[in-house]
Amino acid sequence: MALTLSSRRTTRRLAADAGLLVVAATFALPLLWVVLSSLDAHADLKVKAPDGLTLDNFHAILNSDITFTPLLNSLILCGFGTLLTVVCAALAAYPLSRFRSRLNRPFLLTILFATSLPVTAIMVPVYALFVQVNLIDTMQGTIFFFAASQLPFAIWLMKNFMDGVPKELEEAAWTDGASSFQSLARIVLPLMGPGVAVVTVFSFVMMWGNFFVPFMLLLTPDQMPASVSINEFFGNRGMVAYGQLAAFSVVYSTPVILLYVLVARRLGRGFALGGAVKG
Amino acid sequence: MTTAPQHTGPGVREVPPGPPTPTTQLPTPKRPFTQTLTRLLPLSPALILLLLFLAGPIAYCAYIAFTDLQLTGQAHSSFVGFANFRTAFKDSEFLNAVWLTLVFTVLSSLIGQNTIGLGLAALMQRASKPVRTLTGAIVITAWVLPEVVAGFLLYAFFRREGTLDAILVWLHLPSQNWLFTLPILAVSFANVWRGTAFSMLVYSAALNEIPKEITEAAEVDGASGWRRMWHITLPMIRRSIGTNLMLNTLQTLSVFGLIWVMTRGGPGNKSQTLPLYMYEQAFQNSMIGYATAVALLLLLVGSLFSVIYMRLLRTEV
Numbered sequence: 001m002a003l004t005l006s007s008r009r010t011t012r013r014l015a016a017d018a019g020l021l022v023v024a025a026t027f028a029l030p031l032l033w034v035v036l037s038s039l040d041a042h043a044d045l046k047v048k049a050p051d052g053l054t055l056d057n058f059h060a061i062l063n064s065d066i067t068f069t070p071l072l073n074s075l076i077l078c079g080f081g082t083l084l085t086v087v088c089a090a091l092a093a094y095p096l097s098r099f100r101s102r103l104n105r106p107f108l109l110t111i112l113f114a115t116s117l118p119v120t121a122i123m124v125p126v127y128a129l130f131v132q133v134n135l136i137d138t139m140q141g142t143i144f145f146f147a148a149s150q151l152p153f154a155i156w157l158m159k160n161f162m163d164g165v166p167k168e169l170e171e172a173a174w175t176d177g178a179s180s181f182q183s184l185a186r187i188v189l190p191l192m193g194p195g196v197a198v199v200t201v202f203s204f205v206m207m208w209g210n211f212f213v214p215f216m217l218l219l220t221p222d223q224m225p226a227s228v229s230i231n232e233f234f235g236n237r238g239m240v241a242y243g244q245l246a247a248f249s250v251v252y253s254t255p256v257i258l259l260y261v262l263v264a265r266r267l268g269r270g271f272a273l274g275g276a277v278k279g
Numbered sequence: 280m281t282t283a284p285q286h287t288g289p290g291v292r293e294v295p296p297g298p299p300t301p302t303t304q305l306p307t308p309k310r311p312f313t314q315t316l317t318r319l320l321p322l323s324p325a326l327i328l329l330l331l332f333l334a335g336p337i338a339y340c341a342y343i344a345f346t347d348l349q350l351t352g353q354a355h356s357s358f359v360g361f362a363n364f365r366t367a368f369k370d371s372e373f374l375n376a377v378w379l380t381l382v383f384t385v386l387s388s389l390i391g392q393n394t395i396g397l398g399l400a401a402l403m404q405r406a407s408k409p410v411r412t413l414t415g416a417i418v419i420t421a422w423v424l425p426e427v428v429a430g431f432l433l434y435a436f437f438r439r440e441g442t443l444d445a446i447l448v449w450l451h452l453p454s455q456n457w458l459f460t461l462p463i464l465a466v467s468f469a470n471v472w473r474g475t476a477f478s479m480l481v482y483s484a485a486l487n488e489i490p491k492e493i494t495e496a497a498e499v500d501g502a503s504g505w506r507r508m509w510h511i512t513l514p515m516i517r518r519s520i521g522t523n524l525m526l527n528t529l530q531t532l533s534v535f536g537l538i539w540v541m542t543r544g545g546p547g548n549k550s551q552t553l554p555l556y557m558y559e560q561a562f563q564n565s566m567i568g569y570a571t572a573v574a575l576l577l578l579l580v581g582s583l584f585s586v587i588y589m590r591l592l593r594t595e596v
Binding site for chain 2: 012021024030031034037044048095096107113117120129144145155210227228242249252253257
């Protein structure tokens with residue numbers, strides 16, 4: 001019995017391996033295209049071995065017009081947006097996690113509700129509103145909106161992580177006369193370092209890849225982040241230089257992939273869900 | 280959802296609802312109302328941001344959806360009641376967008392991401408470690424990539440002279456310009472490519488929590504793989520399935536960049552889902568009021584799903 005079971009298991013493992021490899025190959029094709037084309041002097045739309053390995057595509061795009069300014073804009077938008085999100089979420093999560101109040105439950109339910117609202121839907125009214133209050137085409141307006149749209153999920157995650165920090169340590173500090181703010185900054189946040197890292201990286205990655213928000217709220221080309229400026233490779237310039245487009249995609253995507261890998265490795269599998277979707 | 284641990288340690292922390300009681304932990308006991316306010320003070324930055332930049336626009340949305348606000352010219356907009364909604368439901372383009380949104384959501388989210396995600400997670404339980412790691416890495420990379428980059432990669436994949444075409448030619452099958460003939464199918468596939476990792480992670484986590492003994496016992500009793508999946512695994516992870524379906528659906532409802540990059544909603548309006556229709560009405564036809572009415576409908580559908588999602592979680596917050 002044991003023997004048949006184990007041989008059946010081997011067959012099954014091989015079948016599973018084969019199945020996964022087929023899916024992996026399908027998923028890999030578009031990714032292969034971007035990597036190969038970025039190194040190909042004569043890139044087109046197909047996955048193919050480069051005619052001759054070259055870094056010309058990268059040389060062509062690595063200048064301030066095409067790459068550095070948009071990336072810097074992305075960094076400003078997402079950096080400040082993330083900072084605002086994380087600071088506000090940490091502050092907000094503290095009373096929700098530490099003190100009981102009649103307001104906690106309604107507040108958390110509202111947050112959870114807002115977490116899953118389709119933000120895309122409100123972009124047209126946000127545009128109209130921003131025109132009214134002169135926030136349209138400003139970096140700060142976009143940063144505020146980024147932060148606000150990311151906040152519900154950030155508060156939710158942060159609160160769940162904070163609940164995992166035992167209170168006893170803080171109580172000692174309180175007896176010694178520390179204020180709530182001091183105990184949050186000196187005790188709770190350091191103890192939930194990985195949790196803060198998850199919220200930070202998650203917010204940053206979400207903003208870095210977001211297209212619709214800056215597409216709607218920013219108008220001046222100089223202010224465009226990479227997610228929008230990448231559009232310039234198409235249409236406006238007539239012929240599309242696919243090799244350069246691929247090279248730009250690689251440069252633009254690398255930071256978020258690295259961030260993801262860093263945090264995922266440190267925190268183990270499934271970190272991005274942070275227990276937020278466990279049924 | 281992990282239930283928030285209710286801290287009922289030695290220090291009782293409730294804010295007393297009535298007069299101050301000796302259980303108060305603070306060194307200097309204050310009056311409860313002031314105390315509550317002080318304690319909730321850290322909430323205020325988040326609250327202000329949320330009210331100004333999220334609740335504000337939603338309220339504004341609910342207001343201008345009932346006006347005839349336009350992008351240009353007109354200094355004043357006037358209240359038009361439900362006219363925008365009546366126009367929408369009579370407009371064949373709107374109905375087309377509703378239909379395409381439905382097709383896009385069902386194909387890519389309910390069927391694609393959900394089923395393939397579950398399939399991948401199930402296969403990963405049995406596969407060897409290197410294959411598992413490799414597949415996971417590839418699928419997750421597709422997920423982490425910025426939306427617009429994903430759009431370009433899939434654009435290159437589906438276009439005439441693209442990778443798919445090359446494969447079909449190699450297999451001596453008829454090739455075509457998928458973005459032209461079946462755009463909604465192409466963008467749905469793109470959304471599957473991009474979004475499946477999420478379901479895969481959710482289901483991997485769920486499957487890992489099923490005790491090994493249960494499936495092994497069924498295996499020894501001779502239950503086939505499919506039967507074990509149907510009668511044991513699926514019922515045990517049903518709550519994960521619910522939450523995953525809900526989140527996938529909400530995510531898919533608001534996809535804009537992916538479709539915008541691949542097809543701009545075209546050709547004609549053959550891949551114009553509601554967000555793209557809304558955008559076109561607002562900025563190509565300058566009908567902000569009307570577009571907002573469409574946005575409000577989208578928001579209402581989203582809210583409905585959101586409420587179901589909260590129900591599914593049955594969170595004790």
